[in-house]
Amino acid sequence: MTVDGTTLIGLIAAICTTSSFVPQVIKILRSKRTQDVSLVMYAILTTGLFLWLVYGFILHDIPLILANLISLTLSLSVLILKLKHG
Amino acid sequence: MTVDGTTLIGLIAAICTTSSFVPQVIKILRSKRTQDVSLVMYAILTTGLFLWLVYGFILHDIPLILANLISLTLSLSVLILKLKHG
Numbered sequence: 756m757t758v759d760g761t762t763l764i765g766l767i768a769a770i771c772t773t774s775s776f777v778p779q780v781i782k783i784l785r786s787k788r789t790q791d792v793s794l795v796m797y798a799i800l801t802t803g804l805f806l807w808l809v810y811g812f813i814l815h816d817i818p819l820i821l822a823n824l825i826s827l828t829l830s831l832s833v834l835i836l837k838l839k840h841g
Numbered sequence: 842m843t844v845d846g847t848t849l850i851g852l853i854a855a856i857c858t859t860s861s862f863v864p865q866v867i868k869i870l871r872s873k874r875t876q877d878v879s880l881v882m883y884a885i886l887t888t889g890l891f892l893w894l895v896y897g898f899i900l901h902d903i904p905l906i907l908a909n910l911i912s913l914t915l916s917l918s919v920l921i922l923k924l925k926h927g
Binding site: 792 | 847850851853854855856857858859860861862863864865867868869872874875876877878879881882883885886888889890892893895896899900
């Protein structure tokens, strides 16, 4: 496999894992229900993504900063919606 | 900040984002309810984590392989539980 193929796999992987939270946010906005969504999961995940963002800023790593800024926003949205709807 | 401090932040970030799915798996195993959990989210996330794993194998990157193997197992567990409980 060429280097370009490998980079493409990494890019598609990053797009998938970053954007995957969008359908969860949309689902909650529509149903206003979060009973089965784990509060502890999104509390730990949001903390982890914030630390990844700090790590990216320290290393001045733009892709790491951008990817985690998007993920953090989405994870924080689910967390806030969970705290709102219970 | 020293290099050790930066590495520590990255390690804690990785532990948080990888382990965050454990409480969601436990919650579903206890309640047997997944109605509010997004099927599309876990389908995209599982695909993305699988691609990260492939990317790690191509680059022979052990931390990438280990972290994504754990995340993939947990994400796939939520996906299977979602398909089971609906």
